[in-house]
Amino acid sequence: MTRTITGKAWVFGDDVDTDVIIPARYLVTSDPRILEKHCMEGLVPDFSTRVAPGDFIVAGENFGCGSSREHAPLALKGAGCGGVIAASYARIFFRNAINVGLPIFECPEASKAIAEGDALEVDTSSGTITMTGIGEVFHFSPFPPFIEEIVAAGGLVPFVREELERRKTR
């Protein structure tokens, strides 16, 4: 699926954890519309009112470390975040983002080069991140085939639905 996402960058460092993405005290709901109000508030208190649709989180290594809460990618999605560009991801966050359909891109070079507020354009079909201001282009690595399969099915929910159908007719 070809998709271009544009937005500006919100830059964070290494090891951004799930407690700052969405603090546990708000986990009494899994409704993205409620969660997004507290998204990133541990680092940027008024993030949810300042983030614009399509804006990117740009971070260093190990983004999303900490808990297994799917509320973290849900909160970012709810806030209208266009995706996350990081040097690397913590493993549970990585799986969760794929499963709930939050676009994530692994690109250490872009993560280093991009500064706060930079205008970005991500093209998911060509696998490129462009810093539109200066025209600098970065390539991100495609997902491994198994993950592509889930993405192609539209996420884990439809993937399992198809698998269950197959089992019924077997």
Add this chain to the structure above:
Amino acid sequence: MAMTLAQAILSRKSDKAPEEGTLCRVRVDLAFANDITGPPAIRSFKEMGAEKVFDPARCAVLPDHFTPNKDIAAAEQAKEARDFALEQGMLYWEQGRVGIEHAFLPEQGHILPGEIILGADSHTCTGGALGAFATGVGSTDLAALWALGETWFRVPSTIKVRFEGEKPENIGGKDLILALLSLIGVQGARYKALEFSGEVVERLPMDDRFTIANMAVETGAKAGLFAPDKTALDWVTPRAARSFEPAFPERGAPYEKEILVEVSEMTPLVALPHSPANVRPALEVGPMPVDQVFIGSCTNGRLTDLEQAARVLRGREVHPSVRCVVIPASREIFADALRLGFIDTFIQAGAVVCTPTCGPCIGGHMGILAKGERCVSTSNRNFVGRMGDAGSEVVLSGPLVAAASAVAGRVADPSEVLAND
């Protein structure tokens, strides 16, 4: 080729040889969620068009995070999880019988050597103490597990960690894992498995092993494994809820690297805000006043932990400006601590004792921090805002340092308090 412990377990439950770096499809032995991660899993399960969980005896819901329900929203969530569990006939334990999932499930014999355990909670890796391949997933992954009874893993490479030397008396599982964190950092084992070994491990009681495996995820690891030895098998066999077959690492297995942790000269450690890898000896922290001490959680809420805390608090008083909150991690631990007089010791010392729950560990309830407050906690994470206001601080430690700090009113090494014994 010889297999690491992770590979040996995965090979049992997989459709093909688990070669490192490749994806393998595995059958799971237990898949569980809690009161926070359960409801979104249930919703995904229904969206998947699933009707029945793959095997109700291998699917569980444990209400342990915001329970006893801290407010109406938490109550609604817990109810949604309970209703589903009862309707499906899944494993479910109500308040008063349950405990923190990672302490309670092994105790009930639901996590066994050689098994593959998936939980919608990152500290599911605790089960590695028993030689189970146990790891955390998100709610949608868990829903898929409940529906299909299987999942996919990338077979991890393994880092072997050897704890060697003569372990000083005041050093426990928490100090050992903090020592490793100080060496490899919070992403030193990202996507990998850890295998713990060495002469210290051979003599290490189960409770310390659970603490170490629990914090494997803090290094980014997928699993933190101990090969099941006599200590583990003696502990687990009388508890086992199912028959099981332990798996072992094979001689000559390929380890990505080996890390040696020399323990003979160690003194108790703490992790200062805001990273579990920001590790110092408690003796070198300098004057650092504390407002609260929390002794509990899935990391250090077991009987040995309470015993150590009681050793420090017996005949002493919690500092007048400190709140000391003690929470046994399960009903069995609570009952044993009561029988052994630890609970009385805590109450006499001026501590608060609460019913088994995650409580303050996750900033849920029963001990939330105000802005500017500092807590010494025996839990596993000290991220910004973890236990309350974003302007509060958490210092991680084992139960000896925590109890000593409660008495001293500042971060203290147990030797500073126990000196007069």
